[in-house]
Amino acid sequence: MTETAVTAAHEREFPQIKGFDYVEFYVGNAQQAAHFYRTTFGFTPVAAIGLEVGVRDRVSVVIKRGSICFVLTSGLAPDGPVAEHVRVHGDSVKDIALAVVDAGRAFAMAIERGAREILPPTVFEDDDGRIIKATIATCGDNVHSFIQREGYRGSFFPGYRALAHRPAGPTTGLNSIDHIAISVEPGKLGEVIGFYDQVMSLRQSHHEDIVTEYSGMNSKVVQNNNGSIKFPVMEPATGKRRSQIDEYLDFHHGPGVQHIALATDDIFDTARVLRENGIEFLSVPADYYERLPERLGAIEDDIESLRSLSILIDRDEWGQLLQIFTKPMQDRPTLFLEIIQRKGAKGFGSGNIEALFEAVEREQAVRGNL
Numbered sequence: 001m002t003e004t005a006v007t008a009a010h011e012r013e014f015p016q017i018k019g020f021d022y023v024e025f026y027v028g029n030a031q032q033a034a035h036f037y038r039t040t041f042g043f044t045p046v047a048a049i050g051l052e053v054g055v056r057d058r059v060s061v062v063i064k065r066g067s068i069c070f071v072l073t074s075g076l077a078p079d080g081p082v083a084e085h086v087r088v089h090g091d092s093v094k095d096i097a098l099a100v101v102d103a104g105r106a107f108a109m110a111i112e113r114g115a116r117e118i119l120p121p122t123v124f125e126d127d128d129g130r131i132i133k134a135t136i137a138t139c140g141d142n143v144h145s146f147i148q149r150e151g152y153r154g155s156f157f158p159g160y161r162a163l164a165h166r167p168a169g170p171t172t173g174l175n176s177i178d179h180i181a182i183s184v185e186p187g188k189l190g191e192v193i194g195f196y197d198q199v200m201s202l203r204q205s206h207h208e209d210i211v212t213e214y215s216g217m218n219s220k221v222v223q224n225n226n227g228s229i230k231f232p233v234m235e236p237a238t239g240k241r242r243s244q245i246d247e248y249l250d251f252h253h254g255p256g257v258q259h260i261a262l263a264t265d266d267i268f269d270t271a272r273v274l275r276e277n278g279i280e281f282l283s284v285p286a287d288y289y290e291r292l293p294e295r296l297g298a299i300e301d302d303i304e305s306l307r308s309l310s311i312l313i314d315r316d317e318w319g320q321l322l323q324i325f326t327k328p329m330q331d332r333p334t335l336f337l338e339i340i341q342r343k344g345a346k347g348f349g350s351g352n353i354e355a356l357f358e359a360v361e362r363e364q365a366v367r368g369n370l
Contacts, residue, residue, distance in 0.1 A: 319344020
């Protein structure tokens, strides 16, 4: 059997993963977090649970932008699992939920292949239809929920109340999740990549090792067969000083989601609006733009426009990619967001990673963490 045939057979074994369903964050204050993401990134609050619907231990606010769905959850007691997660990790991602064709089969196969059970397949139902949800443990304290929606017509999930007052945020052009990047401890990269390969049939598509004057990282990417799910996984490499991955692990107190990449069709407009809304981005070394013609040759975008907005650009055999990175989204230097526009490119900006590392190292030095 050819390698291509083996890969296709391997992927057919696991039920189809259609894409990201939602990302759930555990945060200190869900209402305030929802307001922040609405006023800066243009999300719209659509649904919620809490005391008003008989939920006594937590509050969750669901916000959407295009096909992006974030669930912001905070605890109502000081000793519950949500509060404990926030105490240890700060505001951070808990659940990367995946839309699947068959949640029961996905769960059964994942458990058979070695995953740890969190929630067995469970039916949630109301007048708008039903959803089947099952959850497994993954890297660190993160989980993956398998979500089978079966044509559910409600605002989000059975039990959630649709919000009557849904003030839309500014138009930012963000429309989907491109990828979610995970940071792991030194020496754990192969183990996590192996987990996704063995348990969920996600195959390695990219491999990148980066070393700067001070630090470095090793990185591999796994994805499903149609590329709707992509997980770059990174571990720190030995260097003179501590890398951004080390800093993340120190302040997050363990592995987890380092950044979420949100896609746009016009990164220039998106970056301008986000800056006007108060979002701060990493600065880029001045010589990065001076070296662009030498590195990439002719490009269709204006270099001065790229420079003025600190947008990075790279090219692979399929096309071009533009990206920009925010500073951390919370007090701890942990989770940040990437804004990305693909013009055919399938990579992750490998030609930009060194420039990104150098930019982050300057921020680390200011924080005293380099």
